[in-house]
Amino acid sequence: SAIFAGEAGAANLKEKLIKQLNDENRDARIRAAQALIVLAKNEHPQDEIVVSDVYEASKEYPRYSEGSILPLNDGSLLYATTQFIGSGSDFATARIIAKKSTDGGRTWGKQRVLQENTGKKNVMSATLRYLAGPLQEKRPIGLFYLKKNTLSDLKAYLKVSDDNGKTFGPPIEITTPPGYHVMNNDRITILSNGRWLAPVASTPDVHKNNHFVCTCFISDDQGKTWKQSTGNVDYAKRGAMEPEVFELRDGNVLMIFRTQSGHIGSSLSCDKGDTWSEPVSWGVRAPEAPATLRRIPSTGDLLLIWNDNFEPGAGHSGKRTPLTAAKSDDEGKTWKLKKNLETDADHTYSYISLTFHDGRAVMSYYVGDENRLISSRFRSIPLTWFYEPTAD
Template sequence: MRNLKKKGGLLIGLLLITLGSYAQILSGKYTVLDIRSGENNPRNSEGDFITLKDGRIMFVYSKYTGSSGSDFAPADLAARYSSDGGKTWTQTDKILVRNEAKMNIMSVSLLRLGKDKIALFYARKNAVDDCIPIMRISTDEGQTWGEPKVCIDDQKGYFVVNNSRVRQLKTGRILIPVSMHKTPDTKWNNRGTLRCYYSDDKGITWKSGSAVPNPDSVITQEPGVTELKDGSILMNIRANGGYQYYSYSKDQGVTWTAIVPSKIPSPISPASMARIPSTGDLLLVWNNNGAKGEGYFKGKRTPLTLAISKDEGLSWKYLKNIEDDPEGMFCYTAIHFVKDYVLLGYGMGAGLAQSRVVRIRLNEIYK
């Protein structure tokens, strides 16, 4: 009898695994890495990808230490690696940069600068009025990193830069989109002042662009930038108006048009955007749940949805949910293309304690 129960339990387990695998096949999404929290590791926060010269993919994220997963708790920068296009990943962490701040280091962006250099950007958080982006350079494919360089030195304050947000334009200019919420002399303001800091010499020196005009009372936060085909820059903005907001620059991120609502319904949550190399279309990843959302989803950072734009962000189609747990939280997505696939890395769970990587065949997104 006991053996029958064991066999029955095994069959049920196998059935659940089979059904789960079949559901992934139908959605086109495969979860390839879950970096879960544990003892003395209360949170593994969102990060970014880069492909190394030897073909491996490196995913760098913030590994929290101690007992708290707060945005202000201690964290190092850690890496995992894939040698097969993102199908499988190493299961142990390699610490790249130890916490050098009074609070933490987080919100990683990775850029390849020429053939032999990789730039690592992250936020160094010392206080609620002292958080600035830092850049380090590696000349040995991420094995070691040079000295930290401050990217904002014209003023002090709390500058938010999301993970996977730093971009290099076709001209070589590097843009860091920031939202400034407090200075040592001002009170905290949820309505951030948005702008880009830019460098034309591969990060040696940085200049400040103009603030993005916000004539309304809309709360604006966590900007991202995308270079459009005509050379202009699109800024997508987390906002409280029920939609992602847009602003445009015609001078490579120095000045910007006044913000306007897009056609992307969204809660107060960030959206990520990238151009698909093989098609030239834009891929959007966000919480498809704006002010008019209904039921359980209203106002929450779920579902996590993909969409395609063939007209440079004016409209979106082929909507596809990749996470739809009504009790879940999914956001801060990094996008990385590998041949016929895309890798998405994002934070999830209560307090964003877990970091997940999924692998999706591109042609599934267009169905």
């Protein structure tokens, strides 16, 4: 039973395997333990979609948003988000907190503070990244975040952990020029040549000016020092906002960004993020809201998560619903198998983080309700779901 039970998924033999852990034969004990591990991994259906509001809003904490999830080396998930205290305003007091799951996001451990509020207003908008490849023995973890002081002083910082996220070192300032620099959650990109890109939308003053221009802050020394890109990306109305940067197969870097024009904007860099082409529509309709783009490791296809909606004249050019996913096998030129993740018209969904773990797309996003409370939702979907034909 110890040899075949695990691979066969024979859960009815579980009690016998537990007894076999005390067998006189050492090899039998080892095989029983191995079989129990396999059974534990297989006890949940492979097609299960796991969804829960891990951080549920309340009167005391009315907003949890702008999060990031990192699959750790031990197989657990570290889920960071921004906790706003007393108010859901962008300028309310806030800090970055985290929870850990050891069962794929079905249950979560005790909450802890990753970054206390050190700003005059808040700290917010977390990005968690491993800063070295999976083959390296020591993999430091980077916590990227924003510190907000005033309407004209918002900056991005990096802290590094060398103990798997238990503690973090001193802050490194990324956005050194003065101004209000918005870097969304879950946005840092590490290129194939080792360069780090921090995409930022900047304005001199979010109240007096409120027109944003995108640049990248670039590090070629593993985050120790940063420089701003030579080129920038501007757009109509409020400008180019909340950018994401993404390395294409040909080595060029794509920037997509939020606009007020009813579509996702785009620009291309042929020099790893230093200069940028004249921006154009990416051809994907959207309200004034950010989109998230990743490459599926197992297939190489692109996966886009965004709000597939546009209402001319409405606030934010339409509600941030539905929350939609689509895949592309031609580097974003066309999109196939568009499927909705969330459709409730009374709720809004935005600020998505997205990663991949154990053959699944693992994401977080905010969920706003009719009472203006914003919770942070976890969703884990088997990658096969994105390839299943739609009803229409």
